[in-house]
Amino acid sequence: MTRYTELAERYGTPLYVYDLDRVAAARRDLLEALPEPFSLFSAVKANPHPEVLRVLAGGDGRVCRAEISSLGELAAALEAGFDAAGMLYTGPGKTGGELRDALAAGVRTFSVESASDLEHVGAAAVAQGARAQCLLRINSASASATTSIRMTGRPSQFGIDAETLGEVLPRLREVPGTSIAGAHFFPLSNASDEDSLVGEFRNTLAVAAELEREHGLPLRFVDIGGGFAAPYAVPGERPVYEKLRGRLEDALDATFPRWRLGEVHFACESGRYLVGxxxxxxxxxxxxxxxxxxxxxxxxxxxxxxxxxxxxxxxxxxxxxxxxxxxxxxxxxxxxxxxxxxxxxxxxxxxxxxxxxxxxxxxxxxxxxxxxxxxxxxxxxxxxxxxxxxxxxxxxxxxxxxxxxIEHRRSEVAPLDGGAPRGGGPA
CATH class of the missing domain: 2.40.37.10 (Lyase, Ornithine Decarboxylase; Chain A, domain 1)
Structure with missing residues (x-):
């Protein structure tokens, strides 16, 4: 009887088994594959189990931050020990209530998908006497890799179309309660190999530099996305990117030489690679x-x-x-x-x-x-x-x-006006 069979007999099936040592190993491998000043965002949506998130949050002094897109993910990340001030709140449908509660919890960095999204963030920040640092998510018109899951270059609810940035940027700069801190890219998922991954990162850096040069896009912080590969529900080994750090440093030297002075901070993000x-x-x-x-x-x-x-x-x-x-x-x-x-x-x-x-x-x-x-x-x-x-x-x-x-239960919902639930139908 194998160890997994023993666990199936003990706890029944269906059963997920997560090895926390492997989570820690993936976190270590990816941080070591990135240039030293880089931040790494962990996408909470990939696996929001509190014990898994606690390992990803670390505590070893290495920078790993939470990427969230709901108040539920915010609560899970806070419980796991992530710092709210270091989180990145993303998503195309942020509601006023979500923004209010996220700001109240200490979140200050938001990825925004459009001018109206930025205005919603600004209105919530002004109402709380806060200032939100915003990354403009860019829907680039160009791409490098062709064999991965594309996340850019076509009509989408995600991101500001790069070709329209020059037209809308003056409006974006004037939104009260916000400061444009930089840009957020997410061009692909699950790159087929390291060459494809590096090629996409190089293309992303070139696009960011061009937008800064042509339109004056402020770039203090640039999230160049993810794309790190991992097998999903099939046998196989998670790759270790032994040459990625050097190749990324070369690409940064070519496009943003001032990165070594700390004038521009860069980040990547990952979900499946860290926990898959x-x-x-x-x-x-x-x-x-x-x-x-x-x-x-x-x-x-x-x-x-x-x-x-x-x-x-x-x-x-x-x-x-x-x-x-x-x-x-x-x-x-x-x-x-x-x-x-x-x-x-x-x-x-x-x-x-x-x-x-x-x-x-x-x-x-x-x-x-x-x-x-x-x-x-x-x-x-x-x-x-x-x-x-x-x-x-x-x-x-x-x-x-x-x-x-996970257990589900039905609970009473109070009306938004604060009164008692009304009869005549489900609450």
Missing amino acids: DSGVLLTRVVNIKESRGRTFVILDAGINTFGGMSGLGRLLPVAVRPEGPEQAAQIADGTGLSASLVGPLCTPGDVLGRQVDLPDLRVGDVLTIPNAGAYGPTASLLMFLGRPAPAEVLVRGGEVVSATR
Whole structure:
């Protein structure tokens, strides 16, 4: 019986297991891959478990800050020990209430997506007698990498189109309660290799320098985004970028030579790279059936458990990690199964992978989906069909340090006018 099988027997399935030592290793590797003055933002959305965030927050003197986009993420980051003053609040739909509460908690840096977004931030800051430092998120018209998930260069709710910056910048400079501190870029996700990643960073730095030169964009702080690769729900190893620091320093010297004097501060951000390889999802085979020549392996985990892009058909297929040489041989030589992995939900969309290579299986067997530490329960359809959330177990040094489950409950909601809830319908 493997360690994972033991945990599945002890806590049941579906079950996430997160190794905190691997979170710490990913944090260390990425910080060491970046030039020394860089800041690193950890995207809370990737895995908001408080123990995972506590490791990412560190406390070892190395700069790791929280990137948040909701009051829930703000609360989780504060609980984990992140400093509110160092956080970056992002997102295209910041409400007045969110901005008020974030400013009251001490958040002072915001990524803004448009002129009106900046005005909303400014109005909230003025109401509290504060001043918000704002990074203009730029939707660049150009790109470098072509084999990754593009996040820029097309119509989007994210960012100010670079070609319009010269026209809108005078208006942006005059928004009360704000100061334009710099720019925020996020051109791609999951770069295919280090050359693609470096090429995109170089392109981003060149665009930033051009916008500063042509339009006078203030650049005291520049977030050049992420794109760090990590396998997702398939076997594989997280890359270690051994040459990235030197190549980034060369690119900075070429575009922003004053960075070494501290006149411009740079940052990167990451979600999946920091937490992805720390987690595995354990799920049990509930049934195996044949339908018109195809095999379906029905699991107790579906898109309500692991919905994060796989349930939307964007990152199919997942793959399982063999737990021994016999299983590995069956997958390698094709003597196992080729089947669709589906969940228990009453919807045809509950598919985790199609034509997945599997070992020979029986009802009751436990499968291990590796590299599942990012975009797990909180990126899934947790409440669909009323099934309980998966348990989440955290280990350090091989020992269990936490075992919890997200619980949902319905609570009373007071009207915004402060009066008692009115009858005649659900609160």
